[in-house]
Amino acid sequence: MTDTTPARPPLGDELLTVTGLQKYFPVRRGLLQRQVAAVQAVDGLDFSVRTGETLSLVGESGCGKTTTGRLLTRLIKPTGGKIVFEGRDITNLSDGRMRPLRRDVQMIFQDPYGSLNPRHTVGAIVGAPYRLQHIKTPNGTKAAVQELLELVGLNPEHYNRYPHEFSGGQRQRIGIARALALRPRLIVADEPVSALDVSIQAQVINLLEDLQDEFRLTYVIIAHDLSVVRHMSDRVAVMYLGKLVELADRKSLYEQPMHPYTVSLLSAVPVPDTERKTRRERIRLQGDVPSPMNPPSACRFHTRCWKAQSVCSVEEPPLVELAPGHQVACHFPENAPKAADA
Amino acid sequence: MTAPLEVSGSETTAEPEAVLQGVDKIEGRSLGQIAWLRLKRDKVAMAGAVVIILLIATSLLAPLIVKLLGHPPNDFHYDQVNADTQLPIGSYGGVSRDHLFGVEPVNGRDLFSRVIYGSQISLLIAFLATLLSVIIGTVMGIIAGYFGGWVDAGISRLMDIFLAFPILLFAIALAGVVPDNAFGLTGDGLRIGVIIFIIGFFNWPYVGRVIRGQTLSLREREFVDAARSLGARRPYLLYKEMLPNLVAPILVYSTLLIPTNILFEAALSFLGVGVRPPRATWGGMLSDATHWYQVDPWFLLPPGLAIFVTVLAFNLFGDGLRDALDPRSR
Numbered sequence: 001m002t003d004t005t006p007a008r009p010p011l012g013d014e015l016l017t018v019t020g021l022q023k024y025f026p027v028r029r030g031l032l033q034r035q036v037a038a039v040q041a042v043d044g045l046d047f048s049v050r051t052g053e054t055l056s057l058v059g060e061s062g063c064g065k066t067t068t069g070r071l072l073t074r075l076i077k078p079t080g081g082k083i084v085f086e087g088r089d090i091t092n093l094s095d096g097r098m099r100p101l102r103r104d105v106q107m108i109f110q111d112p113y114g115s116l117n118p119r120h121t122v123g124a125i126v127g128a129p130y131r132l133q134h135i136k137t138p139n140g141t142k143a144a145v146q147e148l149l150e151l152v153g154l155n156p157e158h159y160n161r162y163p164h165e166f167s168g169g170q171r172q173r174i175g176i177a178r179a180l181a182l183r184p185r186l187i188v189a190d191e192p193v194s195a196l197d198v199s200i201q202a203q204v205i206n207l208l209e210d211l212q213d214e215f216r217l218t219y220v221i222i223a224h225d226l227s228v229v230r231h232m233s234d235r236v237a238v239m240y241l242g243k244l245v246e247l248a249d250r251k252s253l254y255e256q257p258m259h260p261y262t263v264s265l266l267s268a269v270p271v272p273d274t275e276r277k278t279r280r281e282r283i284r285l286q287g288d289v290p291s292p293m294n295p296p297s298a299c300r301f302h303t304r305c306w307k308a309q310s311v312c313s314v315e316e317p318p319l320v321e322l323a324p325g326h327q328v329a330c331h332f333p334e335n336a337p338k339a340a341d342a
Numbered sequence: 343m344t345a346p347l348e349v350s351g352s353e354t355t356a357e358p359e360a361v362l363q364g365v366d367k368i369e370g371r372s373l374g375q376i377a378w379l380r381l382k383r384d385k386v387a388m389a390g391a392v393v394i395i396l397l398i399a400t401s402l403l404a405p406l407i408v409k410l411l412g413h414p415p416n417d418f419h420y421d422q423v424n425a426d427t428q429l430p431i432g433s434y435g436g437v438s439r440d441h442l443f444g445v446e447p448v449n450g451r452d453l454f455s456r457v458i459y460g461s462q463i464s465l466l467i468a469f470l471a472t473l474l475s476v477i478i479g480t481v482m483g484i485i486a487g488y489f490g491g492w493v494d495a496g497i498s499r500l501m502d503i504f505l506a507f508p509i510l511l512f513a514i515a516l517a518g519v520v521p522d523n524a525f526g527l528t529g530d531g532l533r534i535g536v537i538i539f540i541i542g543f544f545n546w547p548y549v550g551r552v553i554r555g556q557t558l559s560l561r562e563r564e565f566v567d568a569a570r571s572l573g574a575r576r577p578y579l580l581y582k583e584m585l586p587n588l589v590a591p592i593l594v595y596s597t598l599l600i601p602t603n604i605l606f607e608a609a610l611s612f613l614g615v616g617v618r619p620p621r622a623t624w625g626g627m628l629s630d631a632t633h634w635y636q637v638d639p640w641f642l643l644p645p646g647l648a649i650f651v652t653v654l655a656f657n658l659f660g661d662g663l664r665d666a667l668d669p670r671s672r
């Protein structure tokens with residue numbers, strides 16, 4: 001295997017930092033395609049990803065997770081805010097300037113059926129990174145591809161097969177092999193297992209964890225519920241309607257969730273009895289997620305929050321650190337340390 | 343035709359197809375190979391394909407076939423025609439060993455040779471007009487679908503305008519004013535060129551719409567994003583990622599457009615604005631035969647059957663091809 005990996009900074013440095021990250025999709029209508037509205041898919045995210053960690057991004061369908069992932073990998077340009085990767089501002093880099101950097105940031109896609117071109121062989125798919133980045137591997141692309149296939153647990157003899165000949169889990173492994181080909185530093189995995197059978201989910205998660213250890217990868221893992229990422233996350237960020245509502249270390253987030261939305265998400269996660277320290281009732285949220293085209297004022301969660309008070313719809317709660325390494329955006333957080341209440 | 347195999351590869355799971363089991367599984371089978379396996383089992387479509395191949399061979403070998411089995415298509419055979427009634431001598435329009443389909447009333451031209459030569463005009467015009475439509479339609483469809491926005495809006499409106507155009511009336515008007523020579527072409531060649539242009543140029547929006555829709559949905563597929571995240575440039579995305587997925591709809595649409603164009607050419611010849619007599623065309627022969635159908639409907643049969651069989655063969659093959667390439671479309 002070629003080692004294109006540069007020397008890595010020590011664990012814990014900020015590999016990627018976003019500030020005020022924003023993406024509005026224009027909604028156009030009519031003959032002249034005039035903009036009539038905007039989908040506020042991502043609206044002001046601040047967080048950083050530290051080298052070697054796994055940061056999970058969790059939220060309901062439509063809250064802007066995929067959009068965030070596509071912004072981090074610069075598949076789309078942000079409407080506002082800033083993305084800094086390895087100290088370099090990549091917010092507005094042109095496609096051409098971005099091209100060499102693409103080796104360092106890769107993405108695993110949500111849909112294992114849609115992310116592999118049905119007309120290409122596995123060899124072509126996994127070999128595409130080398131071809132597109134003009135990378136020569138010592139024993140040729142084919143050998144490199146076969147090595148990758150073996151690495152992700154596929155039969156290297158299946159080089160000439162087409163995606164439709166593989167199961168969902170195998171296809172996701174092909175996607176992982178492709179993302180790994182360029183030895184990236186950061187991998188954004190968009191719901192890597194949500195399309196798979198539960199029995200296969202664990203295998204793929206384990207593979208991701210093994211690869212992280214082997215190649216010292218940094219992960220941003222996107223998921224729509226908190227249970228899937230529980231064991232592999234170092235930190236967890238919870239999103240609601242394009243905003244971060246809570247960001248904390250795994251332990252404090254799962255044990256002392258502060259944002260009412262996180263609390264409700266956790267109440268839906270089955271917890272083994274031995275772990276259940278406090279009695280946790282299942283909280284069912286009222287109503288549907290509001291449209292990101294016309295989100296609720298101030299705290300976007302106020303239309304569904306059981307703790308909501310009048311201030312919540314007037315004044316937006318900022319994302320503040322209430323405990324060490326635990327940021328929350330709520331006027332009336334749960335489990336808040338006493339000092340913060342005063 | 344019954345295998346539940348996913349070919350255009352979106353949400354459904356691929357079930358290993360029965361026909362694929364037992365064969366060497368290490369060497370992958372492309373969707374094209376699988377479509378071919380499936381097509382081969384479709385008897386109706388294969389019958390259509392055989393007829394199409396025979397038709398193409400016939401039109402290419404027309405001079406040879408006519409030399410062996412007929413008479414030059416424009417030779418008069420007054421000896422075969424009753425001078426009083428002007429009808430062919432003998433039953434069934436004068437069918438004989440010498441004149442396989444009989445002869446024309448009045449002049450006694452050999453119907454067999456005229457049908458054979460007529461296939462040349464039909465296929466030539468239908469193929470080239472289809473090619474023109476498919477080229478324009480594919481390019482415009484991909485541009486509209488890939489770039490979207492106002493480019494798409496503009497091309498879509500243009501397609502609407504073309505589709506609203508009374509093409510038959512336009513063809514009649516234009517064919518009436520074609521000069522004897524222009525663009526370095528003269529006579530029949532020029533007329534054939536003009537007809538190909540009219541049919542091909544006004545039919546592209548049908549192809550354009552299909553390709554635009556396909557491109558639009560392909561563009562959203564994650565494998566395009568995957569290629570972009572690896573640093574692929576636009577030509578790579580268009581030619582390597584998207585075009586291979588458009589080949590199937592382009593092929594299917596072409597095979598289904600050819601019979602439409604054959605009918606259109608026949609209609610133009612029937613109306614007397616197609617390729618000029620004395621050159622043999624199926625539409626022109628039909629038109630001539632209508633003068634005689636009360637006396638003897640036989641003369642309608644050779645050109646009528648030729649058109650019918652040709653159109654049917656292309657349609658059956660096209661339908662089979664579509665099913666083979668995308669079983670969900672049934």
Ligand SMILES: Nc1ncnc2c1ncn2[C@@H]1O[C@H](COP(=O)(O)OP(=O)(O)OP(=O)(O)O)[C@@H](O)[C@H]1O
Nearest residue numbers: 025039041060061062063064065066067068224292
């Ligand atoms: N290209 C686009 N054009 C317009 N709107 C878009 C586009 N992409 C996403 N959106 C909208 O932005 C919002 C967030 O979408 P996104 O795909 O990021 O959500 P998600 O959290 O990934 O959801 P899911 O769990 O369903 O994948 C949605 O309302 C979606 O309709």
Ligand code: SF4
Nearest residue numbers: 299302305312330331
């Ligand atoms: S700010 Fe108010 S509405 Fe928003 S989550 Fe907190 S309590 Fe609920």
Ligand SMILES: [Mg+2]
Nearest residue numbers: 065066067110
């Ligand atoms: Mg998503």
